[in-house]
Amino acid sequence: MTTVIDGKTISASVIEAVTASATALEQETGIRPGLAVVIVGDDPASHAYVASKGRMAKQCGFHSVQHTLPVETTQEALLKLVGELNADPAIHGILVQLPLPKHLDSEPVIQSILPEKDVDGLHVVNAGKLATGDLETGLLSCTPAGSMLLVRTIHGADLSGLNAVVIGRSNLFGKPMGQLLLNANATVTMAHSRTRDLAAICRTADILVAAVGRPHMVKADWVKPGATVIDVGINRVPAPDKGEGKTRLIGDVAYAEVAEIAGAITPVPGGVGPMTIAMLMANTVIAAHLILG
Numbered sequence: 001m002t003t004v005i006d007g008k009t010i011s012a013s014v015i016e017a018v019t020a021s022a023t024a025l026e027q028e029t030g031i032r033p034g035l036a037v038v039i040v041g042d043d044p045a046s047h048a049y050v051a052s053k054g055r056m057a058k059q060c061g062f063h064s065v066q067h068t069l070p071v072e073t074t075q076e077a078l079l080k081l082v083g084e085l086n087a088d089p090a091i092h093g094i095l096v097q098l099p100l101p102k103h104l105d106s107e108p109v110i111q112s113i114l115p116e117k118d119v120d121g122l123h124v125v126n127a128g129k130l131a132t133g134d135l136e137t138g139l140l141s142c143t144p145a146g147s148m149l150l151v152r153t154i155h156g157a158d159l160s161g162l163n164a165v166v167i168g169r170s171n172l173f174g175k176p177m178g179q180l181l182l183n184a185n186a187t188v189t190m191a192h193s194r195t196r197d198l199a200a201i202c203r204t205a206d207i208l209v210a211a212v213g214r215p216h217m218v219k220a221d222w223v224k225p226g227a228t229v230i231d232v233g234i235n236r237v238p239a240p241d242k243g244e245g246k247t248r249l250i251g252d253v254a255y256a257e258v259a260e261i262a263g264a265i266t267p268v269p270g271g272v273g274p275m276t277i278a279m280l281m282a283n284t285v286i287a288a289h290l291i292l293g
């Protein structure tokens with residue numbers, strides 16, 4: 001029988017710990033963790049994500065602000081807002097929702113966020129700390145950190161002797177995920193769109209992590225029996241069975257068939273998704289502690 005890794009329950013315990021930590025920080029120092037989320041344009045999926053981040057921040061007892069900028073916002077205006085948030089002592093965490101509209105260049109915007117307020121863990125200082133094995137003094141990218149917590153529930157903290165395969169090499173997920181697995185002593189293979197014989201490489205994995213954005217790409221015959229499968233994909237597809245024009249979220253893993261083979265698997269929704277928001281809240285409370293030095 002496969003173990004279904006319940007991200008909802010695990011993220012709820014992270015949120016409980018974050019709320020307790022925020023309450024204690026405020027009682028002891030008067031500092032209330034503050035999170036600013038910046039969104040440009042009107043992509044409905046991004047607005048839904050940002051709204052749930054704001055709701056969760058309030059639930060954790062944080063000071064929570066959202067800056068909604070019109071799609072025609074200039075690079076200069078966005079950089080100016082980030083500069084103001086950098087200087088605002090009530091704000092400890094800044095997240096600029098990605099992707100940005102096409103005329104904006106996200107990289108200079110991300111790099112303009114103060115590293116100690118970069119709750120996405122995307123600034124080169126934070127990415128560099130992770131790459132050099134410093135997991136203590138920086139901020140970790142939320143989805144990889146949350147995925148690692150899920151892996152730990154099955155394998156513990158030390159992954160010595162285990163083969164991990166990550167499909168996807170983005171800065172937002174694949175690269176930091178590979179580094180976290182490596183730091184936990186796994187033997188890591190990074191696979192991507194140019195990889196040859198992906199199925200055979202995936203079959204070597206004791207821990208298989210899929211982050212490609214292709215619905216149900218990973219099939220049962222890609223999976224080693226007993227492997228732990230972490231599905232990072234969030235793909236919205238038509239669901240005519242639910243009614244005309246309806247959609248549903250599915251992962252990068254063909255869940256029903258892979259669940260027959262895997263030792264443990266994350267569902268979509270309810271696996272990695274809730275962990276990302278929980279780790280964003282954890283990073284915000286960490287960032288509020290960082291200013292204490």
Ligand code: GUN
Nearest residue numbers: 095096097098099120142
């Ligand atoms: N868009 C989708 N996921 C993320 C994320 O983790 N951070 C940001 N900033 N934007 C995203």
